[in-house]
Amino acid sequence: MTALTIPAGMPQYDDKPRFDVERVRADFPILGREVNGHPLVYLDSGNTSQKPRQVIDAVARYYAEHNANVARSVHTLGTESTEAYEGARAKVAAFIGAPSVDEVVFTKNATEALNLVAHAFGPHAQDPRFRLGPGDEIVISEMEHHSNIVPWQLLCERTGATLRWFGLTESGRLDETNLDELVNERTKIVSIVHMSNVLGTVNATARITARVREVGALLMLDCSQSVPHLPMDVVDYDADFIAFTGHKMLGPTGIGVLWGRLELLNTMPPFLGGGSMIETVKMTGSTFAPAPARFEAGTPPIAQAVGLGAAIDYLNAVGMDAVAWHDKELTAYALDALDTVPGLRIYGPKVPVGRGATISFTLDGIHPHDVGQVLDSLGVQVRVGHHCAKPICDRFAVPALTRASFYLYTTTDEVDALVRGLDQVRKVFA
Amino acid sequence: MQLDQLYQEIILDHYKRPQGRGLREPFAADVHHVNPTCGDEITLRVALDGETISDISYDGQGCSISQASASVLYELCNGRTVDGALTVHAAFVELMGGKGQIEPDEEVLGDAVAFAGVAKYPARVKCALLSWMALKDAVAQAVALEKEEV
Ligand SMILES: Cc1ncc(COP(=O)(O)O)c(C=O)c1O
Numbered sequence A: 001m002t003a004l005t006i007p008a009g010m011p012q013y014d015d016k017p018r019f020d021v022e023r024v025r026a027d028f029p030i031l032g033r034e035v036n037g038h039p040l041v042y043l044d045s046g047n048t049s050q051k052p053r054q055v056i057d058a059v060a061r062y063y064a065e066h067n068a069n070v071a072r073s074v075h076t077l078g079t080e081s082t083e084a085y086e087g088a089r090a091k092v093a094a095f096i097g098a099p100s101v102d103e104v105v106f107t108k109n110a111t112e113a114l115n116l117v118a119h120a121f122g123p124h125a126q127d128p129r130f131r132l133g134p135g136d137e138i139v140i141s142e143m144e145h146h147s148n149i150v151p152w153q154l155l156c157e158r159t160g161a162t163l164r165w166f167g168l169t170e171s172g173r174l175d176e177t178n179l180d181e182l183v184n185e186r187t188k189i190v191s192i193v194h195m196s197n198v199l200g201t202v203n204a205t206a207r208i209t210a211r212v213r214e215v216g217a218l219l220m221l222d223c224s225q226s227v228p229h230l231p232m233d234v235v236d237y238d239a240d241f242i243a244f245t246g247h248k249m250l251g252p253t254g255i256g257v258l259w260g261r262l263e264l265l266n267t268m269p270p271f272l273g274g275g276s277m278i279e280t281v282k283m284t285g286s287t288f289a290p291a292p293a294r295f296e297a298g299t300p301p302i303a304q305a306v307g308l309g310a311a312i313d314y315l316n317a318v319g320m321d322a323v324a325w326h327d328k329e330l331t332a333y334a335l336d337a338l339d340t341v342p343g344l345r346i347y348g349p350k351v352p353v354g355r356g357a358t359i360s361f362t363l364d365g366i367h368p369h370d371v372g373q374v375l376d377s378l379g380v381q382v383r384v385g386h387h388c389a390k391p392i393c394d395r396f397a398v399p400a401l402t403r404a405s406f407y408l409y410t411t412t413d414e415v416d417a418l419v420r421g422l423d424q425v426r427k428v429f430a
Numbered sequence B: 001m002q003l004d005q006l007y008q009e010i011i012l013d014h015y016k017r018p019q020g021r022g023l024r025e026p027f028a029a030d031v032h033h034v035n036p037t038c039g040d041e042i043t044l045r046v047a048l049d050g051e052t053i054s055d056i057s058y059d060g061q062g063c064s065i066s067q068a069s070a071s072v073l074y075e076l077c078n079g080r081t082v083d084g085a086l087t088v089h090a091a092f093v094e095l096m097g098g099k100g101q102i103e104p105d106e107e108v109l110g111d112a113v114a115f116a117g118v119a120k121y122p123a124r125v126k127c128a129l130l131s132w133m134a135l136k137d138a139v140a141q142a143v144a145l146e147k148e149e150v
Helices: A021-026 A053-066 A076-095 A110-119 A150-159 A206-215 A302-318 A320-339 A368-377 A390-395 A412-428 B009-016 B064-077 B082-096 B106-120 B122-149
Strands: A104-107 A137-141 A162-166 A187-193 A218-222 A241-245 A256-260 A278-282 A285-288 A344-347 A358-363 A383-385 A401-405 B029-035 B040-049 B052-061
Touching: A053 A076, A053 A302, A076 A104, A076 A302, A104 A110, A110 A150, A110 A187, A110 A218, A110 A241, A110 A256, A137 A150, A150 A162, A187 A206, A206 A218, A302 A320, A320 A344, A320 A358, A320 A412, A358 A412, A368 A383, A368 A401, A368 A412, A368 B064, A368 B122, B009 B064, B009 B106, B029 B122, B040 B064, B040 B122, B052 B064, B052 B082, B052 B122, B064 B082, B064 B106, B064 B122, B082 B106, B082 B122, B106 B122
Parallel strands: A137 A162, A137 A187, A187 A218, A218 A241
Antiparallel strands: A104 A256, A241 A256, A278 A285, A344 A358, A358 A401, A383 A401, B029 B040, B040 B052
């Protein structure tokens, strides 16, 4: 390593929060395996993250020692599993700085959380903030995941409201030049991604939030990619709703989170009807429990919530500041390394500022499917295709992209393996 | 290396030098098929002369497997009778569904035997089949139109 002297009074190297990546890697059993005769190089964490032993064990221990249904029994096991489930909720609330535990609604994934909020809008909503019809507008952006596009399109079809969106700049950032016109008195909700799963862009939300408040609209952030990678404080961000998903943050699949301001959640209609979400049920009609139970009909994903709680413990022990700094250093390294590959073009910010550890690119004349296939033969797992964000591909006029996405267990050696693999790809298709 | 089974020389040759590519007139049917998981697309046209497929023309974008497959399809099916082409189609679909366990018949499949290795890569089978599904669709439409006109 080069001995770099940083002038006194400036932040020193050791001031940065750090952790031992090799020790972290040792916690992830899957990272020890081989793929096609090569050590696994997992560069698809933006799709789903790998799971540490601590999470795998927490789920197994829950089933082995505490399993029972929640919130319906007086017996010991029922009490233990209810405590485990509600304990996970409390961990989530603390992790994102939620003022109240009741603001954390467990869903199946981020997609369900986004649909749940979209479902609350309609012509007959009790609360005028959710009343939606012809002439009203909803604002998203061109860099959304399909799960933050389609629910709003369906809502607009149902109600006659109009869907509008932020465009993107050439460098893959939100184009805010028409902010004041786009977000206006007719806008009911602005729902945008916090960190893009394709471009890696981390959106600065302050100006948008200020405008949303000015016109009295609501603000939802899709934090599926940001909560796993960046410290999050919902009060700081002044959002009304955020959605994220457990499997991208070391947790199990089958568990997601909707966070919403309690006052809003309690005016929203239920999403699914069934057990556990009611206050009382008569044959002539029912009344509903307050949040979060109102939105958790049926037996919830209990073990998955417990697993998510263990994942949050793990991330807290490493420290989210340290995770974010690791991402930043790795991204800086990878952007430079990929820049040396002939014919490679990066889509999204090319500087490690205002972006996360997800890099999408094309290789001149070689289809991403072929890139991914050759990389796989070398053990390197990347995602190829349109990444559930087809409008981004349309915006940049590419049929598909190759994406490498990193996490706290990713090393610079793995970035090197990617770059070597890309040389091999170019040889096969030369 | 395992990869050689997938990217056989024949496939790479067809990818780099596609046969019959480009959209031509006249045509009896024109179809557009996409592979929604990866964004591969093909537009394919067929022209009929009685029972014979007198031209298959196509254009699209996609990976080497999907593009090479379209080129092989052109070589095998262009100028055949409708029944002849559908026989090749059936053999190719069977090969792709065989998980690498089917011994392809070179008499029927010609260069398409090179795709036997693709059948072992479930994620790529759809790429190989894209143009063949488009062909079946286009031929069915063209034949139906011809019947209407008679
Ligand atoms: C930005 C973004 N939003 C939403 C989702 C949807 O997450 P899930 O499939 O877990 O609902 C994803 C996951 O791919 C994502 O990256």
